[in-house]
Amino acid sequence: MTGAIPVSVIVVSRGRPGLLQRALTGIGQLWYPQFEIVVVADEQGRDAVVGMGWQDRVKLAACDEANISVARNIGIDRATGEIVAFIDDDAVPEPTWLTHLCDPFRDPEVVQVGGLVRGRNGITFQWPVRAVNALGETRNLSLDQDAPFTPAVKEGEAIKTEGTNMAVRRDVITNLGGFDPAFRFYLDETEVNYRLRDRKTVIVPLAQVHHGFAGSARRRANRGASDLxxxxxxxxxxxxxxxxxxxxxxxxxxxxxxxxxxxxxxxxxxxxxxxxxxxxxxxxxxxxxxxRKTSVGEAVEFPATPEPFLPYAPLSSGQSSVFSGRSWQRRTLAVKAKRAVAQGEVATVFRFSPTALSHRAAFNPEGYWEQWGGLFGRSVRDGPWFRWASFSARVQKEQARLSKLRFK
Known part of the structure; x- marks a missing residue:
């Protein structure tokens, strides 16, 4: 891509150093040619970045306060890209994420863009496209295309983006006063969406990240609430x-x-x-x-001239590879995938058992994608529970399903 818009990818992390390392590994495989990474983290997270040897490859900022809006504002302060893109520490982007997410910004009227988020099984979308009203209540919108689009919403509604997969023009969010620190968690990005409801927002279905709902102080690993x-x-x-x-x-x-x-x-x-x-x-x-009494509407001031852009030096060759085999070949397939990753490729492993088990997919911390399940089972959850397929035909089908996201 020539003339790519400079982008700052902001990752906020608290209490999840291992997941932060996995997220950064995935971000490091992006095929976008002009981006920097800004990590805003607690001490554990900062140590994790140093442990990866990435302290000179990213902009690393401290935030020991349990407030995601404060942390995101610190990231915006350090960011230099024309666009700031946000992803959580428990999420991993597809290698084409920024390419799809940032393309609509070629239209100068577009100020905000959101993508889709795949959930715990790595295949089903975690949330539909939604609108939000002045009460913070959401309404599902239809999605029937891959092309970027601006959904139609009702009077007084805003198009909702997800905080783990959204981007906004830096000058727009800074002029807006950044994220409101009153929203230390929950509705934080939604409140920004609502302030931008009269500006052009685009949803990009092919800009996708995988998000696993990791445990936190507010939510257990089994998704049970621990604090409201x-x-x-x-x-x-x-x-x-x-x-x-x-x-x-x-x-x-x-x-x-x-x-x-x-x-x-x-x-x-x-x-x-x-x-x-x-x-x-x-x-x-x-x-x-x-x-009922917390201060709202507190605007943050950002520097008029941000620090220099720190372009990420990609490890990726921009190529992709596929390795497929039976469930009992897991170790052999992993060795091949890791070898490809070491050569800068985006690697995907398909492991199928002779069953009708539903499929799951995830980004392995070793740096490769894997999908596993039954040869005769379903991947997309609205498909049939059982279908006959040869091994090669099933691999081709799953590869085709992901072709716009991961393969060249």
Missing amino acids: TDIGVSTAAFLRKHAPHSVLEGALNRLYSSQKARLIGQMVDGALSPDEIAPLLVTLETGIAEG
């Missing part, structure tokens, strides 16, 4: 900032009811025990009380 305080804080703050005062109490009552229903659902699924629900709802009430 920030949900309460952010929702109350969002309502105070954007919704009419007359609807505040009704919206907060709906929040309480919806979160209670979510906790009961997690209990039914085995992620929570019955005696955990009441204490969790207390944390929600505590958060709502705090959000």
Whole structure:
């Protein structure tokens, strides 16, 4: 790509050094020719970057405060790219992510772009395309194309992007005052979306990242809630900032009811025990009380002349390779994939067992993609549970499914 727009990829990390290293490994395989990486992390995360030997390859900034908006603003402050792109430390991008995500910015009217996020099984999308209203409530929108598009929304709605896969013009977000520190977690990027609701936003279906919902102080590894305080804080703050005062109490009552229903659902699924629900709802009430009085709308000042751009020196050759075999050939396939990665290639391993097991996919911390499951099982979850296929035909089918994302 000639004349590529300079991009700063901002990664915020807290308490997940191993996942941060995996995320950076994946970001390092991007096929975009003009980007820098800005890592904003706690001490563990900064040590992890040093442990990779990447301290001179990225811009490394400290943030020991548990506030993602503050951390993102630190990243914007250090960023020099015309575009700032955001991805979480528990996510990994497809190698074409920035190429697809940044293409709409060639239109000067586009100020914000969002992509799609694949969830825990590595195949199904975690969220649909959505709109959000002044109450912070989302509505699903239709998606029936691969081409970038601007969804139609109702009066008073904004197009929602996901914080782990979004980009915005740096001058736009700095003139906006950055992310509001009142939103230390939850609705943080949504609040930016809402302030930009009258500006042109584009959704790019082929700009994809894989996101696994890693455990944190607010959520266990099994996705069970462990603290709802920030949900309460952010929702109350969002309502105070954007919704009419007359609807505040009704919206907060709906929040309480919806979160209670979510906790009961997690209990039914085995992620929570019955005696955990009441204490969790207390944390929600505590958060709502705090959000009623927390300061909102605090603008951040950014330097007029940012520091020099630090172009990432790619390890990738821009080539891709595929290795396929049976489930019992896992070690042999891994050796081949790692050898290809060492040569700068993006490597994908397909491992199929003689079963109808559904497929899963993930980015291995060793630096290669892998997909595993039954030869006769489904990958896309709306497909049939069982289908006859020869081994070579199934490999070709799965490779074709990913052709616009990972293969050249």
